[in-house]
Amino acid sequence: MEEKRDYGKWEPVIGLEVHAQMLTESKLFCACSAKFGASPNAHTCPVCMGMPGVLPVLNRRALEFAVKSALATGCEIPPTARWARKNYFYPDLPKGYQISMYEAPLAVHGAVEIETPAGTKRIRLTRIHMEEDAGKNIHDAHDQHSLVDLNRAGVPLMEIVSEPDIESPADAAAYLRSLRAILQYIHVCDGNMEEGSFRCDANVSIRPRGSTELGTRTEIKNMNSFRNVERAIESEIHRQIALVESGERVVQETRLWDADRAQTFSMRSKEHAHDYRYFPEPDLPPLHVDPAWVDELRSSLPELPAARRQRFVGEYGIPPYDAEVLTARRDLADYFESAVREHRNPKAIANWVMGDVLRLVRERRLDDALVIRDWPVRPESLARLVALVDDATISGKIAKTVFEEMVATGAAPADIVEKKGLVQVTDTGAIGQAVEAVLAQHADKVAEYRSGKDKLFGFFVGQVMKATAGRANPQAVNDLLRAKLDPMNVRS
Amino acid sequence: MTDPTASTIAEVRSALERREASARDVARAFLDRIAALEPRLRALLTVTEERALADAAAADERLARGERGPLLGIPIVLKDIFATRGIATTCGSRILDGFVPPYDADATERLARAGAVLVGKANLDEFAMGSSTENSAFGPSRNPWDPERVPGGSSGGSAAAVAAGECLAALGTDTGGSIRLPASYCGVCGMKPTYGRVSRYGVIAYASSLDQVGPFARTVRDVADVLGVIAGHDPRDSTSVPRPVPDYAAALTGDVRGLRVGIPREYFVAGMEPDVERAVRAATEQLRALGAVPVEVSLPHTQYAVATYYLIAPAEASSNLARYDGVKYGLREEAPSDNLGEMYRRTRDAGFGAEVKRRILLGTYALSAGYYDAYYLKAQKVRTLIRQDFRAAFERCDLIATPTAPTTAFRLGEKTSDPLQMYLSDVLTISVNLAGLTALVVPCGFDAAGMPIGLQLIAPAFGEDVALRAGDAYQRATEWHLRRPPEPAPA
Numbered sequence: 001m002e003e004k005r006d007y008g009k010w011e012p013v014i015g016l017e018v019h020a021q022m023l024t025e026s027k028l029f030c031a032c033s034a035k036f037g038a039s040p041n042a043h044t045c046p047v048c049m050g051m052p053g054v055l056p057v058l059n060r061r062a063l064e065f066a067v068k069s070a071l072a073t074g075c076e077i078p079p080t081a082r083w084a085r086k087n088y089f090y091p092d093l094p095k096g097y098q099i100s101m102y103e104a105p106l107a108v109h110g111a112v113e114i115e116t117p118a119g120t121k122r123i124r125l126t127r128i129h130m131e132e133d134a135g136k137n138i139h140d141a142h143d144q145h146s147l148v149d150l151n152r153a154g155v156p157l158m159e160i161v162s163e164p165d166i167e168s169p170a171d172a173a174a175y176l177r178s179l180r181a182i183l184q185y186i187h188v189c190d191g192n193m194e195e196g197s198f199r200c201d202a203n204v205s206i207r208p209r210g211s212t213e214l215g216t217r218t219e220i221k222n223m224n225s226f227r228n229v230e231r232a233i234e235s236e237i238h239r240q241i242a243l244v245e246s247g248e249r250v251v252q253e254t255r256l257w258d259a260d261r262a263q264t265f266s267m268r269s270k271e272h273a274h275d276y277r278y279f280p281e282p283d284l285p286p287l288h289v290d291p292a293w294v295d296e297l298r299s300s301l302p303e304l305p306a307a308r309r310q311r312f313v314g315e316y317g318i319p320p321y322d323a324e325v326l327t328a329r330r331d332l333a334d335y336f337e338s339a340v341r342e343h344r345n346p347k348a349i350a351n352w353v354m355g356d357v358l359r360l361v362r363e364r365r366l367d368d369a370l371v372i373r374d375w376p377v378r379p380e381s382l383a384r385l386v387a388l389v390d391d392a393t394i395s396g397k398i399a400k401t402v403f404e405e406m407v408a409t410g411a412a413p414a415d416i417v418e419k420k421g422l423v424q425v426t427d428t429g430a431i432g433q434a435v436e437a438v439l440a441q442h443a444d445k446v447a448e449y450r451s452g453k454d455k456l457f458g459f460f461v462g463q464v465m466k467a468t469a470g471r472a473n474p475q476a477v478n479d480l481l482r483a484k485l486d487p488m489n490v491r492s
Numbered sequence: 493m494t495d496p497t498a499s500t501i502a503e504v505r506s507a508l509e510r511r512e513a514s515a516r517d518v519a520r521a522f523l524d525r526i527a528a529l530e531p532r533l534r535a536l537l538t539v540t541e542e543r544a545l546a547d548a549a550a551a552d553e554r555l556a557r558g559e560r561g562p563l564l565g566i567p568i569v570l571k572d573i574f575a576t577r578g579i580a581t582t583c584g585s586r587i588l589d590g591f592v593p594p595y596d597a598d599a600t601e602r603l604a605r606a607g608a609v610l611v612g613k614a615n616l617d618e619f620a621m622g623s624s625t626e627n628s629a630f631g632p633s634r635n636p637w638d639p640e641r642v643p644g645g646s647s648g649g650s651a652a653a654v655a656a657g658e659c660l661a662a663l664g665t666d667t668g669g670s671i672r673l674p675a676s677y678c679g680v681c682g683m684k685p686t687y688g689r690v691s692r693y694g695v696i697a698y699a700s701s702l703d704q705v706g707p708f709a710r711t712v713r714d715v716a717d718v719l720g721v722i723a724g725h726d727p728r729d730s731t732s733v734p735r736p737v738p739d740y741a742a743a744l745t746g747d748v749r750g751l752r753v754g755i756p757r758e759y760f761v762a763g764m765e766p767d768v769e770r771a772v773r774a775a776t777e778q779l780r781a782l783g784a785v786p787v788e789v790s791l792p793h794t795q796y797a798v799a800t801y802y803l804i805a806p807a808e809a810s811s812n813l814a815r816y817d818g819v820k821y822g823l824r825e826e827a828p829s830d831n832l833g834e835m836y837r838r839t840r841d842a843g844f845g846a847e848v849k850r851r852i853l854l855g856t857y858a859l860s861a862g863y864y865d866a867y868y869l870k871a872q873k874v875r876t877l878i879r880q881d882f883r884a885a886f887e888r889c890d891l892i893a894t895p896t897a898p899t900t901a902f903r904l905g906e907k908t909s910d911p912l913q914m915y916l917s918d919v920l921t922i923s924v925n926l927a928g929l930t931a932l933v934v935p936c937g938f939d940a941a942g943m944p945i946g947l948q949l950i951a952p953a954f955g956e957d958v959a960l961r962a963g964d965a966y967q968r969a970t971e972w973h974l975r976r977p978p979e980p981a982p983a
């Protein structure tokens with residue numbers, strides 16, 4: 001995915017619009033549940049069904065979530081935001097308009113940092129505004145009718161709009177990952193692209209490399225995974241380059257990504273674009289977000305992914321890549337730090353977390369939840385396992401066995417080691433006997449080794465380990481074999 | 493007691509409290525009168541007889557337990573724009589054919605809690621758009637003073653019902669004059685409260701930033717009693733104001749000495765009937781005689797009020813009425829199943845009347861890309877200027893007295909072919925909505941044809957008590973409000 005693309009004399013300019021569903025209990029303007037997955041129209045009332053005469057009342061928790069998101073992305077909160085109506089007809093839009101924000105959004109001028117092969121880049125945010133989601137039309141249930149499910153109508157969304165600061169499809173995916181991680185850190189959005197709680201549209205244009213003017217852009221919709229975002233933007237860049245190089249022009253339009261055919265298709269041109277007739281929503285007063293409340297929310301924010309990544313590198317001395325993986329999720333970073341608090345070997349713990357722990361998390365789809373609660377092993381147990389390796393009670397190889405047993409039974413590592421007799425043999429007498437036996441049994445190989453076939457050393461190690469059922473201390477085995485096979489080296 | 497249908501709330505309440513009459517007897521008397529008058533008057537779209545008798549029985553029980561309340565057992569009518577749970581609510585439109593709300597408007601609830609007896613739902617111009625009730629999809633109501641004339645609109649059914657004695661009080665809504673104009677035309681009292689004073693929850697929206705709920709009754713005292721029940725903060729309406737409700741009845745001291753009454757020169761417009769001007773000038777003289785101090789004031793942007801209103805109100809209406817699309821409730825005209833747009837077109841074409849369509853078009857145009865700044869935004873700026881006019885005027889006076897309309901009630905059909913003439917009926921009431929103020933209309937005379945004339949008393953925001961005090965003092969000194977329309981000949 002990360003392969004470097006070459007666009008010749010062209011450079012792409014990409015901006016993203018993300019719709020993030022906020023994890024409130026209830027909808028944006030009524031008390032109906034905002035939960036996903038109920039039977040059709042179970043979560044509806046006169047307000048979210050758009051019945052005559054009913055009125056919207058703002059869910060304060062949704063405002064809190066949006067303000068937190070704005071603060072976590074470094075946005076300013078202007079003194080006044082205004083609700084606006086976006087007017088269009090569609091059966092899943094019960095009022096015939098969506099309550100959104102237009103001229104006066106909730107937040108402006110933020111930024112999200114992304115890690116790229118070329119270093120850290122800063123993607124500026126134009127704005128964040130709040131709006132209500134629409135319902136869902138169901139077309140395949142009957143031949144002659146479409147059905148409408150309004151459970152989702154009125155569910156709170158944030159629209160997060162970036163500046164056209166993104167320079168490649170890979171950076172677009174990196175931006176989405178960073179943004180999602182931030183929203184997940186503050187528990188505002190579960191970030192599930194497949195279920196639609198984190199959706200993305202891309203504005204894409206090309207221009208001659210080095211130019212500062214913007215080309216005509218197209219808007220790409222219908223990308224439901226990070227991978228599809230990258231593929232769709234890549235495909236659209238190449239379509240635009242081919243178009244321009246053949247002497248044609250890019251038309252401003254909305255295009256749909258077709259993942260099966262790996263192409264974008266025109267949905268509607270600018271001439272057919274809706275005139276949404278935005279105007280200030282008269283049913284809701286302007287929002288004056290109290291600065292004292294903003295300060296309170298600011299101080300309640302957890303450490304965010306970028307800061308935490310830097311701290312992990314500095315405080316634990318782990319490589320930037322490891323820090324990136326470990327801080328991608330708040331719960332994962334918390335897990336890592338809990339383990340390190342118990343036993344301070346950050347590098348070894350990082351390896352375990354990024355390897356065996358994450359493998360099991362993914363196999364069991366535990367990361368589908370916003371917060372993983374049911375880890376395969378508790379971080380304290382993992383720390384104790386690493387400690388057993390570090391104090392040479394068991395070897396690294398045995399540790400893998402112990403780990404599997406911990407996962408299977410939930411038992412403490414020390415108990416497993418004791419019960420199964422897995423304590424490492426460090427007694428040089430016992431290991432010496434095994435070495436002697438192996439060398440005697442393979443006198444021919446000893447001769448070959450001494451005549452220069454160095455690679456056979458590993459063979460001898462393996463044989464000794466086999467003879468000791470893997471429990472021999474690998475360092476002791478090495479030392480004793482060297483002493484027997486290369487007496488000169490040992491002496492020097 | 494004497495005939496309750498010829499009485500006031502205060503009189504009937506006193507009879508009920510002294511157990512001289514039961515709420516059931518009172519309800520029966522009004523239902524009988526409704527049955528007798530409605531074939532001609534057509535003030536009501538629905539007579540809620542069963543509900544009225546049940547409400548009355550419940551009120552009798554509460555009265556028997558010693559409960560007392562300003563509206564306990566009092567028959568009332570709601571404009572058919574208020575959602576009533578389980579009772580058809582049409583807003584005067586075919587597009588709401590068959591719609592029965594599963595909820596009550598806040599005002600509906602408050603009246604029910606107060607023990608008022610709902611006897612019917614009143615006719616109106618479709619979606620409250622009009623000045624005569626001739627835009628009702630179900631035919632016009634008649635003016636009880638002269639059945640050949642309109643009762644005014646849009647709350648014409650409510651005003652006619654009160655004037656004819658079909659109820660003791662009614663609720664209407666006022667977006668540009670829709671309570672005050674019919675009050676004036678029908679010779680009853682009507683009040684448009686301050687924007688935010690009464691909840692709009694469950695009131696079918698026409699123009700959300702202007703709509704306000706208010707009462708009709710025969711006397712200012714009765715208006716004060718109804719307002720006291722329906723006013724107050726409602727968390728379901730974010731534009732309703734969390735401000736305590738004064739004791740309006742207690743504000744009726746009869747004392748207007750020293751009250752500065754502004755007379756705006758711009759409100760005595762060209763084309764005003766001389767009888768109207770004479771009656772209103774006489775009314776301000778009466779207030780002076782009671783100790784009030786007339787002050788000349790100026791509201792220079794008044795001339796732009798109608799134009800401003802006809803950009804803002806239709807703009808909001810074009811959006812508010814988008815929900816009537818045939819998908820969820822009300823009328824649906826079928827179309828080929830693969831043609832959603834055609835279903836929308838047929839439904840809205842069949843469901844809306846000409847005036848509603850006209851305003852949807854006007855509003856859609858005013859909000860369209862490229863026109864928004866020149867129309868909608870400019871109108872909002874003028875609205876601010878109109879508000880500033882009143883702010884400046886109210887530095888020099890406590891209340892502003894004006895005519896309610898340039899003429900008295902016109903004949904049915906007289907203005908239906910000329911929408912602009914119809915719009916000018918509201919030239920003296922619209923500014924109050926644009927500025928979010930309150931105004932009370934009280935009868936102040938009759939023209940040569942015997943049609944009632946209304947005095948409009950405009951107060952600053954949340955100055956309902958001031959307007960009511962002045963109106964009540966005026967009624968203590970005059971008898972215009974005691975006159976009754978002629979009894980129709982028995983059918």
